[in-house]
Amino acid sequence: MRRNSHAGKALNGGFGAPLFTDDELEEIHLATLEVLENTGVFVEDPEAFEIFKEAGATVDPDKKIVKLPPYLVEEAIQSAPSKLFLAGRDPKNDVILESNRVGFTTFGEGVKVRDPYTGDLRPPTKQDVANAAKLADAMDEVDVYERAVGAHEVPQAVGQLHNAEASFNNTSKHVFMGPFDGYQLNKIVEMATAIAGSKEKLLERPLITFITCPVSPLKLVQDTCEVIMGAARSGMAVNILSMAMSGGSSPVTLAGTLVNHNAEVLSGIVLSQLTRKGAKVIYGSSTTAMDLRLATASVGSPECAMISGAVARLARYYALPSFVAGG
Amino acid sequence: MPPFYEMYTNEEIIKIYDAALEVLEKGGMEITHPRALEMLSGAGARVDASKKRVFFPRDMVEKCLAMAPEEFTCSGRTKEFDYQAGLNVDARIRTASGAIDRFDLYRDTTARLTCADIAEQAHISDALTNVGCVGSLTPSDAPNATYDIYSLRAIIENTRKNVWVLTSSSKNLAYQLKMLEAIFGDKKTMQGGRNQGSGIFCVISPLTIPDDEIERAFLYADYGLPVKVPITTLMGGNAPYTMAGILAQATAEFMGCTTILQTIKPGMPVWYYALFQSLDMSTGGVQYTSAELQALFAAVAQVSRHCKIPPTTTCTTSSSCQAQQTIFNLTQGTLFNTMLGVGEQGGSGLDGNNAYSPHSLILQNEIMDYAKRILRGCDISDATLGVDAICQVAMGKKEYVSAPHTLKHLRTEERFRSKLFNYIGSKQWFDNPTTLMQRTDAYLEKLKTTHEVPPLEAHVLKEIDDIVKAADKALIS
Numbered sequence A: 001m002r003r004n005s006h007a008g009k010a011l012n013g014g015f016g017a018p019l020f021t022d023d024e025l026e027e028i029h030l031a032t033l034e035v036l037e038n039t040g041v042f043v044e045d046p047e048a049f050e051i052f053k054e055a056g057a058t059v060d061p062d063k064k065i066v067k068l069p070p071y072l073v074e075e076a077i078q079s080a081p082s083k084l085f086l087a088g089r090d091p092k093n094d095v096i097l098e099s100n101r102v103g104f105t106t107f108g109e110g111v112k113v114r115d116p117y118t119g120d121l122r123p124p125t126k127q128d129v130a131n132a133a134k135l136a137d138a139m140d141e142v143d144v145y146e147r148a149v150g151a152h153e154v155p156q157a158v159g160q161l162h163n164a165e166a167s168f169n170n171t172s173k174h175v176f177m178g179p180f181d182g183y184q185l186n187k188i189v190e191m192a193t194a195i196a197g198s199k200e201k202l203l204e205r206p207l208i209t210f211i212t213c214p215v216s217p218l219k220l221v222q223d224t225c226e227v228i229m230g231a232a233r234s235g236m237a238v239n240i241l242s243m244a245m246s247g248g249s250s251p252v253t254l255a256g257t258l259v260n261h262n263a264e265v266l267s268g269i270v271l272s273q274l275t276r277k278g279a280k281v282i283y284g285s286s287t288t289a290m291d292l293r294l295a296t297a298s299v300g301s302p303e304c305a306m307i308s309g310a311v312a313r314l315a316r317y318y319a320l321p322s323f324v325a326g327g
Numbered sequence B: 001m002p003p004f005y006e007m008y009t010n011e012e013i014i015k016i017y018d019a020a021l022e023v024l025e026k027g028g029m030e031i032t033h034p035r036a037l038e039m040l041s042g043a044g045a046r047v048d049a050s051k052k053r054v055f056f057p058r059d060m061v062e063k064c065l066a067m068a069p070e071e072f073t074c075s076g077r078t079k080e081f082d083y084q085a086g087l088n089v090d091a092r093i094r095t096a097s098g099a100i101d102r103f104d105l106y107r108d109t110t111a112r113l114t115c116a117d118i119a120e121q122a123h124i125s126d127a128l129t130n131v132g133c134v135g136s137l138t139p140s141d142a143p144n145a146t147y148d149i150y151s152l153r154a155i156i157e158n159t160r161k162n163v164w165v166l167t168s169s170s171k172n173l174a175y176q177l178k179m180l181e182a183i184f185g186d187k188k189t190m191q192g193g194r195n196q197g198s199g200i201f202c203v204i205s206p207l208t209i210p211d212d213e214i215e216r217a218f219l220y221a222d223y224g225l226p227v228k229v230p231i232t233t234l235m236g237g238n239a240p241y242t243m244a245g246i247l248a249q250a251t252a253e254f255m256g257c258t259t260i261l262q263t264i265k266p267g268m269p270v271w272y273y274a275l276f277q278s279l280d281m282s283t284g285g286v287q288y289t290s291a292e293l294q295a296l297f298a299a300v301a302q303v304s305r306h307c308k309i310p311p312t313t314t315c316t317t318s319s320s321c322q323a324q325q326t327i328f329n330l331t332q333g334t335l336f337n338t339m340l341g342v343g344e345q346g347g348s349g350l351d352g353n354n355a356y357s358p359h360s361l362i363l364q365n366e367i368m369d370y371a372k373r374i375l376r377g378c379d380i381s382d383a384t385l386g387v388d389a390i391c392q393v394a395m396g397k398k399e400y401v402s403a404p405h406t407l408k409h410l411r412t413e414e415r416f417r418s419k420l421f422n423y424i425g426s427k428q429w430f431d432n433p434t435t436l437m438q439r440t441d442a443y444l445e446k447l448k449t450t451h452e453v454p455p456l457e458a459h460v461l462k463e464i465d466d467i468v469k470a471a472d473k474a475l476i477s
Helices: A022-038 A046-055 A070-079 A126-138 A156-168 A182-196 A199-204 A222-234 A254-275 A302-317 B010-026 B034-042 B058-067 B115-127 B144-158 B170-184 B187-191 B211-223 B243-264 B291-307 B323-339 B358-375 B387-394 B404-409 B426-431 B436-450 B458-475
Strands: A041-043 A058-060 A065-067 A083-086 A095-098 A144-146 A174-177 A208-212 A237-242 A281-285 A288-291 A322-324 B029-031 B046-048 B053-055 B072-074 B083-085 B092-094 B101-104 B109-112 B131-135 B162-164 B197-200 B227-231 B270-274 B277-279 B311-313 B344-346
Touching: A022 A065, A022 A070, A022 A254, A022 A302, A022 B387, A041 A046, A041 A254, A046 A058, A046 A065, A046 A222, A046 A254, A070 A254, A126 A144, A126 A156, A156 A174, A156 A182, A182 A199, A182 A208, A182 A222, A208 A222, A222 A237, A222 A254, A237 A254, A254 A281, A254 A302, A254 B387, A281 A302, A288 A302, A302 A322, A302 B358, B010 B053, B010 B058, B010 B243, B010 B291, B029 B034, B029 B243, B034 B046, B034 B243, B058 B243, B092 B358, B101 B358, B115 B131, B115 B144, B115 B358, B115 B436, B131 B344, B144 B162, B144 B170, B144 B458, B170 B187, B170 B211, B170 B458, B187 B211, B197 B211, B211 B243, B227 B243, B243 B270, B243 B291, B270 B291, B277 B291, B291 B311, B291 B323, B323 B344, B323 B358, B358 B436, B387 B404
Parallel strands: A144 A174, A174 A208, A208 A237, A237 A281, A281 A322, B092 B131, B092 B344, B131 B162, B162 B197, B197 B227, B227 B270, B270 B311, B311 B344
Antiparallel strands: A041 A065, A058 A065, A083 A095, B029 B053, B046 B053, B072 B083, B101 B109
16 A cells, blocks of 8 residues: 655644633733733832833832833833743753743752751751752753752852852753842852853853742842843843732732732843843743642642643743743 | 643544554454344445454444444433533543452552452542542452452442443343342333443454453443443554554554444444553563553544544553552543543552552542642633732732732632642641641541442342342352
8 A cells, every 4th residue: 555745744742731812811911011000010229210210111219119111011022032042061951941842940949958868857058059959960851950959058148159159060051040139140140151261151151040039019129120130231041930929929819810920020021121122031930829728838739830831821922931830 | 611632733633543444444353243243244344254354444434433422421320420421521530440459558558359348449439529430340259250240239339420330241241230220220211321330342452352242232232321442452562562553553443343332223322442551562561651651542532532432541550559659640640631631531540450549549539629620720800810909919008818809709719629638838747747648548537437328229229139149140150
């Protein structure tokens, strides 16, 4: 029997569950624009406040409130890149982040370690940061290393520099970390520059992505502003990751929480793009539901999975790379 | 309609479908049952008696596929326990079937199954909301010749759910169906759909139908039971090693069986049951759960949608009854199958389905609740988007815990309340450090001691016992 060739054949490279329609995403987007325009966000950092003001935002200096006209938000979404190149110290560990490419990472920052040998729950040390980095380096399916824990025995004012040192020295994969403030961010960039060989080489092969969290509801606090602006100026990417808790720091309805979450992340993206047009951002989430009976964050619940699913869809709606927390 | 995953393109599904039709037309099936051969020949099949093969023309197969209903009701003892089989239905579990051991996942102990264990599975299944169908197990304390009759006796007394009536022979099946008839009063009622049962029609891979399967099919048809068609192809063993190849053979076997069943009784409800296994060529071991098998189940779900016939899959684990491995297998299988839109999935079988575990069944029920919660999504409307509430809190007029928006939606906005899983912090956990298996065991004990199944009427039970005695007398030599 002859089996002639197909004239063309569509190949399926994966699958996804259509949990939200485009119309529903648009409804969340429009509600977000309304919140950003009419209510605005609290901006603690004076320099960030001025950047918003100069770009045309309506500001209230007494209350430190910045209200964003929709065009500023839409322009920021447009100018943020859709595709990121994340370099590893070893080029074989380079990663591309875009659209619906799915990758895996460790998540941080854990404030305790379950000791694998004794079973004890104890504060993490710099050695634990190094061990976690080394373990992640060995795991085939872990694409990048976000420092899983933070060293507690080092001076906390420069704790992230110790964490960066332990991470860079123990994984050849791309490193994600929260620098906590602008000072430490700049120092970590210097460390990455030393590893890369020069500023130019670091821009060609960016070894680090920063992470920062707005404070729910709707606050870009000092450190968050410093990290967003510092990342934009350094040419490194920043993962703007909201951690709203539905019923606690955001509405009890999941739809309302998505609006709150979206407003926080988009306001951070606007600041990033106003600092340097085309700056690299990731649309992030560790938002979940709060169990109002126990006052705990129910990470791992079906509601957390649904929020993460919606966040991934929103990021694709905006053509931005995304990052969500797991269980 | 809940959302569901699709992994394959329509072109790929049609290619599988066409390949299966080609297998049936060119290769046919081995069938020797005289009455079936006569009926199939009359319906348009080409019968080669010398080679014991029946070849099915494409149009005959497609006509028979069209006769099978897209959706149908599976009867419980009472209507309250009915569930729907179909392509867009609420997912249900079919409990472990055929197992010979009971494994206690919490205590790590095992023992041969008894009729009391079978009664236990039926009893807790009656209480678990996601269980649609109770599978038949294999008791060690019943006569070998009539164990299936004893198994059914233990099940129907202890559950109002639908029962998968597994049987060892058509002779035994006749007694089993009489037992169900005792509950419903007469065969006509059963033929009308109230029968608390579903049947099984097995093909021996590759493409062989034993004579007694045909006899059983006539009996199921006579009593009006819907029939599952389990395809037990072993990748690389009795079916091609390639995943596409197994789909071609399995779909051919399913379509061939459906053609036979529809020829026996047009309109007979059937499921495409993917009970595929994978042969690990490096060890010779048989895997019931693997990433490859899940990818095949996804294809079966899509082929079933193409054929407009309900699919059913399995979540049986290949692990050696080790709790953490079992939980992983149950979770990935149940989540994946539910999100594929599979209406009925088997489960709670361990050790390659040689063992049943009540803990596993309870866990699977809970995992399915979790998956269904995700598929229910969330309401996105002006009221739930809560723009005004966000503005109020952001401007410092309220905080969310006591905001009017929270109070208004607190009871209407769904939050998954798990009976077994928890999301407490480490401090709270150390105050009361129970493990998932401990909580599952405690829940099992609670069900066993508090859940009540209304007893069958005394005269019905007596009639059933008389049937069992008659079977013993006739079948034990």
